[in-house]
Amino acid sequence: MSAWTRLSEIVRLDSQWVSLIGERWRCDKGQELEYWRVEKVDSVIVLPVHSGRLVCVSPTFRPGIQRETLDFPGGRLPAGKQPLDIVPFLLERELGVPATAISQITALNQQPWMINSAFSNQGLWGLVADIDPDCTIPQQHIGQTAPATAPGVAQLLDALDCLQCRAVLLEWQRQLAHGAEPDGALCRWPEN
Structure with missing residues (x-):
């Protein structure tokens, strides 16, 4: 106390x-x-998995650091909405993926992770969206992809500036590597 x-x-x-x-x-x-x-307001970050690859959106300009950065789809959680509610909107807006192409959405956390510093507070929600392999993601929406493997995660960790994106990616890796697979997830952590 x-x-x-x-x-x-x-x-x-x-x-x-x-x-x-x-x-x-x-x-x-x-x-x-x-x-x-x-x-x-809480943030929602979505890890899109498409044909065994993690997909980042085209780089977006960030006024705070005055340059473009690579990110996963994400956004703020509007009042009255649940994180799962806005995943289709985020994937449509940032990757051009229609809701009908999402085969599974899995939450990595059931309560928001608190992001707290001496000056700022907010919650973070991490979700994984499995995208139907038959869906074609428009190339202009793709910033970078990497295999959904340990080396692929390492490659993205080197490319991502966003700490929230990095945290969600690391938690996904941790849960899959330790067999604590999110409830109902279709994606599996590959051995290689």
Whole structure:
């Protein structure tokens, strides 16, 4: 149990996707501190698996780092929606994959993983979408693919900047490598 006590809220700015909150706290040493934080809406990251390959979307410009980055399909979780609800939308928007081509969606976590730093809080949902091998993903939507194998994961880890994408990829690898396969998953971690 923490000895920290919230004294007051100085300011709160809310938007659809993010809130900026300024507060006064009394710390465990009795000092009063001003603390600023950002609370973000949960993120959903989808690992598309198509014909034994992991698929990243075409690089997208990120204003925060002022360059394009390689990512998996993903986005913010709108209020009132569940992570599984938005996977078809994300795959259609970012890879041009229609909902009818998704053969299986599997959640890697049942509760959001908390992404917390001294300044920011948000939850992360990781999902795997198996895409019908007969579906053709439009080439202009593909940034990079890699085999759904340990060397393929290593290749993508070298190429991905997004820590959320890396975390979901590593958790997928961990679950499959340790036989803790997500409930109902069709994809299997290859031996090679």
